[in-house]
Amino acid sequence: MAIALIPFLYVISTALKDTNSLFSYPPDWIPSPIYWGNLRSLLQDQPFVRWTINTLFVSGAVTILKIWFDSAAAYALAKMDFYGKRSLALILLLSVAIPIAALIIPLFFVVRYLGLLNTYWALILPPLANPLGIFMARSFITAIPDSLPASARLDGASEFTIYRKIVLPLIRPGIVVLGMFTFMLQYTSFIWPLIAVQDSSRQVLTVGISSLKSAFLPDWGLLSAAMLLAAVPITLVFLAVQKTFVVNDLSGALRE
Template sequence: MTKGLFRRRNAVSLQPTRSMTTIAYGILLIGVLISLTPFFYILSTSLKETRSLFSYPPEWIPSTLFWGNYAKLLQETEFVRWTFNTLFVGVVVTALKLVLDAMAAYALAKLDFFGKRAMTGTLLLAVAVPVAALIIPLFFIVRSMGLINTWWALILPALANPLGIFMLRSFIVSLPDDLGHSARLDGASEWRVFTQIILPLIKPGLVVHAIYTFMLQYTSFLWPLVAIQTESRQVLTVGISGLKANFVVDWGLISAASLLATIPITLLFIFLQRFFLAQNLSGALKG
């Protein structure tokens, strides 16, 4: 009786009180407000005329909303074209990377072949090389192939990034080998094992890899700046950077462009966030 009462009192004492919960939510709210402050500042700046940006005291909420920055961005610049170029390159690279990296990851995780360890070590060394060190040799290689200022100059080099292979390999290694052995005993080919058994089980990993690859291409700046020389073929990052290449910087125009550029990434995360939650829950249940 005494032990049961003692356990009950300990269970009650371990439960968070209302004041502790209020403090925790207050700290989280402050963190969210601090994180969103730059976004609200860009939103406010995009709805002001440039001459009113430096007024004192600063006006966070404009008294009159100025939509001229968005009209100028869409009518006088190549913003729509830049957005299409970025989305096109991002989608193509992401689709090709999913196919190629998934097959390579399956081979490194579940198949035995000559030179497997040497190939794995070579790919690990390739991950360790910084991207900036590859810009100059990559430029000469692409130029010798006649691909400068073409879509292939942005697509082909991105396919050589081996980080996604190791990302998917970690998902495939965690799967039991008995799944493949059972399917092979039933007469399934290696391709059928890969497409009908392995791929459905690593769907969260494929989604994570897709989002990572797309965001990497969406925010790429240095290589598109070097490889693309025509404004109509530029991507968003380089195009927005070019908007301030004048003596007078139009911060309202740049803020409007930056705000619109965040919409595709935000929508992508909203549509695919359930896969992140599913992956986190599965990891918690395994633990």
């Protein structure tokens, strides 16, 4: 626990120090006096708020769309019968193994061909193709007994109704996990946003923060303040949803 906390505390400490006291020896863990200049400079001189809004917008959009598409695809793979289901699942599974580095150049050409470079779409659409979420969602849906969708089918429900009204509510905790996982992955994604968007007004936090680092004299106080503030939204999101990290609640659905 301490090993995990020390770097984090060091970042907080660094963010609240001026450049002179930053390099004092022995280092002071508790800044005295507290220096707010780094945070002020970040919020006033840099488009930090814009980057945060961009990041939250892109991560939120990717999360919502991925939850929708991945869980729907997972429902089809887990509970529906159709020709080629096994082959499709195998192809999706194999595509998980392709490293992102191998995809970046062809992806860049596709996005450029579509005229989406420097747009939010360039940041939102490509992550949707990652099939990992489908397999996560499938594992939650597989836990639902086949008799529930079968019963709903006999009750006259369409497959979409079964997915929306029976399956989605039952895998809510799993959906939260998938959402949190997707949100964090997107929030911290760096390589693709760096390539896809050069316009500073559309940049996300990871790319924005890296641009604060000059080649010769990094401003560690400013960088630490940026990292500290960048961690706030994701921490709040995590705290908001942590209560729903429980297993699928099927109590009462089946006989015990």
